[in-house]
Amino acid sequence: DQQVKQNSPSLSVQEGRISILNCDYTNSMFDYFLWYKKYPAEGPTFLISISSIKDKNEDGRFTVFLNKSAKHLSLHIVPSQPGDSAVYFCAASDTGNKLVFGAGTILRVKS
Amino acid sequence: DARVTQTPRHKVTEMGQEVTMRCQPILGHNTVFWYRQTMMQGLELLAYFRNRAPLDDSGMPKDRFSAEMPDATLATLKIQPSEPRDSAVYFCASGLVIGQWVFGANVLTFGAGSRLTVL
Numbered sequence: 001d002q003q004v005k006q007n008s009p010s011l012s013v014q015e016g017r018i019s020i021l022n023c024d025y026t027n028s029m030f031d032y033f034l035w036y037k038k039y040p041a042e043g044p045t046f047l048i049s050i051s052s053i054k055d056k057n058e059d060g061r062f063t064v065f066l067n068k069s070a071k072h073l074s075l076h077i078v079p080s081q082p083g084d085s086a087v088y089f090c091a092a093s094d095t096g097n098k099l100v101f102g103a104g105t106i107l108r109v110k111s
Numbered sequence: 112d113a114r115v116t117q118t119p120r121h122k123v124t125e126m127g128q129e130v131t132m133r134c135q136p137i138l139g140h141n142t143v144f145w146y147r148q149t150m151m152q153g154l155e156l157l158a159y160f161r162n163r164a165p166l167d168d169s170g171m172p173k174d175r176f177s178a179e180m181p182d183a184t185l186a187t188l189k190i191q192p193s194e195p196r197d198s199a200v201y202f203c204a205s206g207l208v209i210g211q212w213v214f215g216a217n218v219l220t221f222g223a224g225s226r227l228t229v230l
Contacts, residue, residue, distance in 0.1 A: 002152075006153070034218065036221075041223070041224075042223055042224075043115070043202055043204070043221030043222050043223050043224055044154070044202070044221045045221070046218040046219070046220075049218065089153065089154060091154075098144070098156055098159055098166075098167060099144070099156070099219060100156065101146070101153055101154035101155075101156070102153050102154075103151070103152060103153030104153045104154070
């Protein structure tokens, strides 16, 4: 039973446009959410996070939105750059516990 | 630049053989996770340790997988006997947890992974 779901296996976006990656979760006890980025042959690296007490967190070109009532979060990348092409993993945690990851979304930014 | 080191990076073995993957967490980190990446499941949590004690290994097939932390600088994941369905990339990650998770500064740092192919 996947508690964190990324329903889009891949996304293709033109350079300079917005990339929107989506994530849904089922466990209402999750209170912290993270996005990790992964390049081929490397381990995932932390990108941005958000606590359940917030509905938005911004870091440069990256913004994460959280809709608790819908159990949904999204990552916006504006503007998208070719170097953003990678696999993006959504992850969630209940405080003090393990991180549960989604299946990942492959983002391709075309120049 | 502190990093998590995993060995081997690549391993090809035959079905039935024992496989041991090793992980050196970042010095000072007290929590170590083992994840497995597959196409269908994404990053599956296999086991995790805090202060070398196993906290949760419910994600591991118990009959063939075992995870240990012989000391604070080494975590191991062993598969015996290995099967073709174990073929995947295995990631180790470490982090520092004081009380509850304090994210931001204390997020997980992943190693580069060990790619296992069982023929």
